[in-house]
Amino acid sequence: MANSENHYRYEEIFSRNIGVISREEQDRLKRGRVTVVGAGGVGGIALIQLARMGVGQIHVIEKDVFEASNLNRQMLSFVSRLNKSKAEAAQETLKDINPEIEVRITKQFITEENAKELLKDTDVIIDATDHLVARVIIHRAAAKIGIPSIWIAVTPPFRGGVMSFTPASSPYEIVLRHPSYKQPLTDEMKEKINALKDRRALHSVQHGADAKWAGAYVNRTSPWAVIAPVANIVGLLASFEAFKFIIQREGLKPVIGPDLIRVNLASRLMVEVQTPAEGSWDNTLL
Amino acid sequence: MQPFINNPDFYWELVRKNIGVYSKEEQQKLKESKLIIFGLGGVGGVQAILAARMGIGHVTGIDPDEFEISNMNRQMLASVSVLGQAKAKVAEDTVKDINPSISVRFVQTSVDEHNAADLIKNHDVVIEAVDDMPSRVIIHRTARELGIPSVGMSGSPPHRGFVSSFFPDGIHYEDILNLPGKGMKLTNRELRKQIANIKKKRAWYSVEQGAPREWAEAFCSGKAGWIITPVRAMLLATFSFHEAVQILTGQIPMAPAPKAILINLDSEHPVQVKTAPDSGWNYAHL
Numbered sequence: 239m240a241n242s243e244n245h246y247r248y249e250e251i252f253s254r255n256i257g258v259i260s261r262e263e264q265d266r267l268k269r270g271r272v273t274v275v276g277a278g279g280v281g282g283i284a285l286i287q288l289a290r291m292g293v294g295q296i297h298v299i300e301k302d303v304f305e306a307s308n309l310n311r312q313m314l315s316f317v318s319r320l321n322k323s324k325a326e327a328a329q330e331t332l333k334d335i336n337p338e339i340e341v342r343i344t345k346q347f348i349t350e351e352n353a354k355e356l357l358k359d360t361d362v363i364i365d366a367t368d369h370l371v372a373r374v375i376i377h378r379a380a381a382k383i384g385i386p387s388i389w390i391a392v393t394p395p396f397r398g399g400v401m402s403f404t405p406a407s408s409p410y411e412i413v414l415r416h417p418s419y420k421q422p423l424t425d426e427m428k429e430k431i432n433a434l435k436d437r438r439a440l441h442s443v444q445h446g447a448d449a450k451w452a453g454a455y456v457n458r459t460s461p462w463a464v465i466a467p468v469a470n471i472v473g474l475l476a477s478f479e480a481f482k483f484i485i486q487r488e489g490l491k492p493v494i495g496p497d498l499i500r501v502n503l504a505s506r507l508m509v510e511v512q513t514p515a516e517g518s519w520d521n522t523l524l
Numbered sequence: 525m526q527p528f529i530n531n532p533d534f535y536w537e538l539v540r541k542n543i544g545v546y547s548k549e550e551q552q553k554l555k556e557s558k559l560i561i562f563g564l565g566g567v568g569g570v571q572a573i574l575a576a577r578m579g580i581g582h583v584t585g586i587d588p589d590e591f592e593i594s595n596m597n598r599q600m601l602a603s604v605s606v607l608g609q610a611k612a613k614v615a616e617d618t619v620k621d622i623n624p625s626i627s628v629r630f631v632q633t634s635v636d637e638h639n640a641a642d643l644i645k646n647h648d649v650v651i652e653a654v655d656d657m658p659s660r661v662i663i664h665r666t667a668r669e670l671g672i673p674s675v676g677m678s679g680s681p682p683h684r685g686f687v688s689s690f691f692p693d694g695i696h697y698e699d700i701l702n703l704p705g706k707g708m709k710l711t712n713r714e715l716r717k718q719i720a721n722i723k724k725k726r727a728w729y730s731v732e733q734g735a736p737r738e739w740a741e742a743f744c745s746g747k748a749g750w751i752i753t754p755v756r757a758m759l760l761a762t763f764s765f766h767e768a769v770q771i772l773t774g775q776i777p778m779a780p781a782p783k784a785i786l787i788n789l790d791s792e793h794p795v796q797v798k799t800a801p802d803s804g805w806n807y808a809h810l
Binding site for chain 2: 287
């Protein structure tokens with residue numbers, strides 16, 4: 239076993255990538271910068287994947303600490319980390335995968351006031367939050383400062399989605415039919431945005447989610463239900479979209495909204511790229 | 525935190541967010557289930573973690589190897605701090621840090637015709653996540669003889685994968701994959717060679733799918749390993765693990781042979797379920 243950090247050379251850690259990825263692409267990854275908002279079920283696995291791909295600079299934005307109910311799916315969560323900062327755990331894990339990686343952590347929630355400052359100086363942003371208002375803030379800010387942003391969804395029982403936005407693409411709030419496009423985020427508007435998620439819970443019953451659970455979610459007595467395979471597949475696909483943005487290979491283009499990578503583990507087409515007929519999606523059905 | 529971990533409520537808090545996707549009764553079944561995983565590398569290592577996070581009551585894990593630097597690009601259990609340690613030991617420590625009350629048996633050994641039945645008996649599902657063909661055959665044959673369902677997978681460059689489930693009363697692993705030497709002992713050296721050679725054909729087919737020619741040449745002469753990136757390894761792990769969970773909760777999985785889950789991230793249908801042609805799969809093309 240190697241006993242000096244010098245032995246953990248970047249090239250050796252990522253030697254098995256070569257063949258799928260060219261050396262030039264691996265260099266681009268090494269210089270690549272990714273910001274991940276949220277280090278939970280989707281963000282945690284995406285962060286680990288980015289580190290294992292060899293991305294050189296990562297910014298983790300996450301305020302929470304680990305709880306026992308994170309353990310069913312969050313790859314950064316362990317009993318030994320309960321009550322500890324998710325952002326610090328991410329930093330520790332990523333450094334233990336690639337000691338050369340630069341990890342910046344910010345233990346704050348994204349707000350309209352801090353978004354542009356926190357999201358600048360990066361090549362791509364992954365929005366892995368579970369809060370619909372925060373998502374609007376993230377994708378608005380990303381478009382304004384000219385950085386691509388990746389959206390994800392995880393919906394009971396076995397559904398999910400990944401879709402990317404760029405400053406040139408159709409905007410997030412249009413593609414997902416939010417009532418807030420070009421409107422200020424007043425308290426009333428925030429309520430309208432949050433109501434979309436309640437309707438998603440109720441709609442998920444048609445796909446096999448437990449009706450009692452959906453009712454309890456709407457009444458705020460149950461958390462969002464999510465199992466490890468779905469959260470992890472969505473996080474993986476999101477990390478792969480970030481990878482595409484960074485390596486910029488001819489013929490390997492990110493899936494840009496309104497095109498959507500749709501996940502449904504109960505369907506024969508378990509993962510499929512879909513284009514909406516009307517040019518946008520009803521977010522409550524996703 | 526420590527006292528809470530020993531509290532019987534800890535398990536139900538760990539799996540709280542599974543409920544809604546799975547009923548309490550299904551979760552109870554998972555709690556009483558016994559899973560065995562062969563291989564604790566890029567695919568099996570993730571499955572061990574997912575098993576603990578899903579709340580499966582008992583996990584057995586088998587792997588002969590120790591962690592090396594070039595494992596770190598994809599193996600979720602691999603990190604700088606465990607280089608040189610047995611994969612079986614690291615897996616055991618990790619799953620216990622997710623669910624301290626999980627029952628485990630992790631063994632540092634390879635599987636062969638002599639120990640397979642002893643290892644597999646008394647489990648509810650077998651997951652095969654090894655990378656050499658003769659061991660794959662031994663595992664699926666033995667599971668079938670013992671009347672236990674088994675889940676198999678394989679992955680090929682650049683971004684392709686195959687997952688299928690096998691039942692004691694269903695089609696044989698060796699039949700659907702058109703493998704030579706059905707029913708013959710794998711102690712026959714010539715036969716082992718024939719089976720191992722199929723992987724060389726897969727390397728050449730991968731070149732047609734976009735993998736580099738130099739890599740296939742190096743692989744066939746034993747100078748290079750199979751190329752595999754974290755996204756493909758994780759997708760294979762997650763989809764095959766989902767098969768195992770469907771079986772354990774008493775449902776029909778997505779891909780009982782002759783059906784299979786086919787992964788190809790370079791296509792419009794990145795993941796889909798397909799039925800094998802009447803002649804079975806051409807393993808060289810998977």
